[in-house]
Amino acid sequence: MPRYHLMETNMIKQKYIELIRVKPDKKIHLKDYDTGWAQTDDFKEVGKDKVKERANEVLQQNLTDLTQVQQLLYADDRYSLLIVFQAMDAAGKDGTIKHVMSGVNPQGCQVFSFKKPSDEDLDHNFLWRYMKSLPERGRIGIFNRSYYEDVLVVKVHPELLKNLPDGKKGKSFWENRYEDINAFEHHLHRNGTVILKFFLNVSKKEQKERFMERLERPEKNWKFSTADLAERGHWNDYMDVYEDAINATSTDWAPWYIIPADNKWATRALVADIITSTLQDLDLKFPELTETQLKVLAEARKTLEAE
Ligand code: ATP
Ligand code: MG
Numbered sequence: 001m002p003r004y005h006l007m008e009t010n011m012i013k014q015k016y017i018e019l020i021r022v023k024p025d026k027k028i029h030l031k032d033y034d035t036g037w038a039q040t041d042d043f044k045e046v047g048k049d050k051v052k053e054r055a056n057e058v059l060q061q062n063l064t065d066l067t068q069v070q071q072l073l074y075a076d077d078r079y080s081l082l083i084v085f086q087a088m089d090a091a092g093k094d095g096t097i098k099h100v101m102s103g104v105n106p107q108g109c110q111v112f113s114f115k116k117p118s119d120e121d122l123d124h125n126f127l128w129r130y131m132k133s134l135p136e137r138g139r140i141g142i143f144n145r146s147y148y149e150d151v152l153v154v155k156v157h158p159e160l161l162k163n164l165p166d167g168k169k170g171k172s173f174w175e176n177r178y179e180d181i182n183a184f185e186h187h188l189h190r191n192g193t194v195i196l197k198f199f200l201n202v203s204k205k206e207q208k209e210r211f212m213e214r215l216e217r218p219e220k221n222w223k224f225s226t227a228d229l230a231e232r233g234h235w236n237d238y239m240d241v242y243e244d245a246i247n248a249t250s251t252d253w254a255p256w257y258i259i260p261a262d263n264k265w266a267t268r269a270l271v272a273d274i275i276t277s278t279l280q281d282l283d284l285k286f287p288e289l290t291e292t293q294l295k296v297l298a299e300a301r302k303t304l305e306a307e
Helices: 014-020 041-046 048-076 093-100 147-151 173-190 204-216 218-223 226-232 235-249 264-280 291-305
Strands: 080-087 109-113 140-144 193-201 256-260
Touching: 014 256, 014 264, 041 048, 048 093, 048 264, 080 093, 080 147, 080 264, 093 140, 093 193, 093 264, 147 173, 147 235, 173 193, 173 235, 193 235, 193 264, 204 218, 204 226, 235 256, 256 264
Parallel strands: 080 140, 080 193, 109 140, 193 256
Antiparallel strands: none
16 A cells, blocks of 8 residues: 655655654754654644644544554554553553444454553563553554563662562663563564554643643532642652653554644644554555355355355
């Protein structure tokens, strides 16, 4: 299937996607990434309202295309797609998943939300609980938080590390975990899993506004958690661990995308575009029937016609 990355054809220009894809050989600094998508030429030229309008068109077109290409992924039955979402609280993981996946067939898609690990999880290697939830061939699996928490929240709060032999907690502990993650993802890739990783990059200012909204609007009160406020207190530490993790684990086989998350319409359009075009770029095809299978179909047709 051809791929058109132009806003005019309702896809996002490839050069913008390249801006937010982290190259394996480059060290990034999160502060260089705009949380509001204002660095694009379109934004500067035509203004925010017009860009928002176009982003919504891009989203709609992608949702339509995604429905089709998901069917093909399912029929083709060779690849699976693993999508990882990581972000600070209130960056919009849930809303993005809800909107972007609204057109996909639920039978071919599963969402797993990873919370604090159980005692049983902690009694195993750190990748264990995630391995059990990987998507089967033909399907899309979404990780709402993931094994990256084990090099993010756990790195900010090392007291969460339990029951490890002392010798295993040495200086290279985190480097070893990044290495494990890269090897794990490489293994998945070699076995037909396509991996996309999205860091929803919200600003500290926007997070405050979203928290305030949760406090002020009764129907949003339930979303507020004092634990989120405590983690906000570690904002700089989180930015450091995100930066380290992204730099250590953006690979050719499992790239990170730093998605601007201060404007929800931009987040959704970009995520939908990357997912759809990644699937469209695979050599997916409907299975071709053998001569024998075609003969069986012809016989079945005859039988039905003779009724
Ligand atoms: P929402 O708030 O929208 O429901 P959420 O993903 O923030 O979604 P919570 O139940 O609020 O869900 O938080 C889950 C918590 O579990 C987060 O603070 C996260 O850091 C923590 N967590 C996830 N994985 C791990 C892990 N491997 N080790 C320790 N903590 C983890
Ligand atoms: Mg939360």
